[in-house]
């Protein structure tokens with residue numbers, strides 16, 4: 062078969078490992094040939110693709126970023142977009158299938174195109190880990206590991222100066238990165254989009270820890286909304302796709318803590334560092350298995366499905382199941398973490 066691949070949405074450690082897994086498995090097992098579309102859906106709309114052979118994916122398992130480039134282009138929106146344009150590119154390239162590696166936005170586009178009869182399968186990616194239908198997305202483990210390492214460092218400098226340290230991590234709609242990295246470093250407060258917490262409560266936790274002689278560490282997800290506010294903090298305009306650019310809630314939390322407790326406090330925004338660099342061993346293995354399984358999905362003509370992991374097994378689910386709302390942090394996981402805050 063002749064198969065197209067694209068990477069779409071925010072990049073994520075492990076994208077290259079998926080591409081490598083798909084190409085190696087397809088070439089070795091099924092004698093497939095591959096092309097990679099450049100810059101996500103944009104490459105499909107403009108018919109911009111490169112051939113991908115075994116030699117092109119050599120050594121890619123551990124490399125961050127994506128050799129294909131990524132974008133937040135919508136395949137169905139705009140004068141040069143639409144089902145017909147995508148179908149024409151697939152025909153011109155004589156492709157039997159398209160593998161879309163993306164988050165919930167990119168896969169929503171993939172589903173709509175598959176519903177129109179195009180031969181498309183999905184691979185779930187995002188550092189946010191917010192896709193349903195899979196226990197994990199690759200990239201999440203790497204982001205947690207980077208955030209954990211950074212916050213271990215914040216703790217030592219915080220202790221030296223007996224300061225409160227605030228770390229803002231990614232997590233647009235969900236708090237998985239904040240929760241896992243926060244628990245990993247023994248944070249004294251973890252603030253996530255799913256839970257409305259007021260600043261008096263956060264300050265009480267901080268004060269308790271400070272009085273015990275420790276340096277408080279507060280982890281805050283970029284999408285956290287303090288109970289005193291109505292909306293998420295997004296004062297940096299919008300991105301190219303028109304989405305509000307988040308960020309800044311760490312500074313707000315820092316200012317509130319200093320003002321209400323008088324404890325000297327410093328803010329650090331981890332930002333895109335969490336998405337860069339080499340994937341962890343866990344993510345390399347998951348991404349490789351996802352890439353291989355996506356090719357099997359193609360050979361079974363399972364259009365409109367994506368690969369997923371349940372426990373230790375790779376499975377397949379309908380995109381409709383994966384896209385039926387975001388996978389948020391459940392209440393019991395928050396309660397577990399919260400039990401360790403404060404006194």
Ligand SMILES: Nc1ncnc2c1ncn2[C@@H]1O[C@H](COP(=O)(O)OP(=O)(O)OP(=O)(O)O)[C@@H](O)[C@H]1O
Pocket residue numbers: 069070071072132133134135136137163164165166167168169170171173186187188189302
């Ligand atoms: N329902 C939809 N149908 C078609 N395209 C969509 C839909 N929703 C979003 N998109 C397109 O998909 C692009 C990528 O979505 P988004 O920016 O959420 O990234 P993602 O693939 O979810 O990855 P991540 O959120 O991890 O960065 C959006 O910029 C938009 O152009």
Ligand SMILES: O=P(O)(O)OC[C@H]1O[C@](O)(CO)[C@@H](O)[C@@H]1O
Pocket residue numbers: 071164187188189231232233283300307336
């Ligand atoms: O790279 P950009 O466009 O600034 O997007 C940042 C967003 O992408 C993510 O990293 C992944 O969805 C979010 O956590 C974050 O809000």
Ligand SMILES: [Mg+2]
Pocket residue numbers: 070164165166167
């Ligand atoms: Mg998204």
